[in-house]
Amino acid sequence: METSESARESQLLTAFVRMADTLVDDYDIVELVHQLVAYCVSLLNADAAGLVLSDQRGGLQVLASSTEETRLLELFQVQTNQGPCLDCVTTGEPVFAPDLAAETARWPRFVPRALDQGFASVHAIPLRLRRETIGALNLFGARPGRLRAQDTDLARALADTATIGIMQERAIHRGEVLTEQLQNALNNRVTIEQAKGVLAHAGQVDMDAAFQALRVYGRGNNARLSDVARQIVTRALDPRVILGAGKQPMS
Secondary structure, X not given: OOOHHHHHHHHHHHXXXXXXXXXXXXXXXXXXXXXXXXXXXHXXXXXXXXXXXXXXXXXXXXXXXXXXXXXXXXXXXXXXXXXXXXXXXXHOXXXXXXXXXXXXXXXXXXXXXXXXXXXXXXXXXXXXXXXXXXXXXXXXXXXXXXXXXXXXXXXXXXXXXXXXXXXOOOOHHHOOOOOHHHHHHHHHHHHHHHHHHHHHHHHOOOHHHHXXXXXXXXXXXXXXXXXXXXXXXXXXXXXXXXXXXXXXXOO
């Protein structure tokens, strides 16, 4: 029987192989970053994870989150322009808050909201390539405490892999950090949120269960998340079909 450590190493290898496989022509950025946050929760000592990305206007958008509560908390940071993910993107450096209760003076609006949502620690890792920072990966903990050094290194490696994928084929030497592909991903995020709402209403389920069903259907039919979401929103796909697929276990 594998030890827990060897099993974790096997999971790590699988994670990096799958993320590398994602980086092919016409890959789906939305699926890539959702894989990233899922791996952070399953492989690291994090209870939830989220990812924010810069848009073409210099603002930040929430592109992926492991739970609906995390998404709303990330949105709160963006809307109030305050929190560890904002500091991380601004400085291009990791921001560690192992005990959020002690950071009220630093983030007076964010900390009470995060504590109210049940989070006691946050670690933000920049999505950065050379001198360009395009977003932040945020790891939330239900208890105070620092990430282990090896987990911090792993989070950075996962963030770097995603960053390379996002910035692939861009003219970095000309300073064109954000491209049409990225903007399309941000636009697709809106469609995916709309589709989640349709599924949640149709099946009387929460947003997390709706998104689970969406991903299961997409993977089972070798279809991009954004394409499936668009078919739901335009009523080309019956929500009941998606919800039926979502009852299957997701690998």
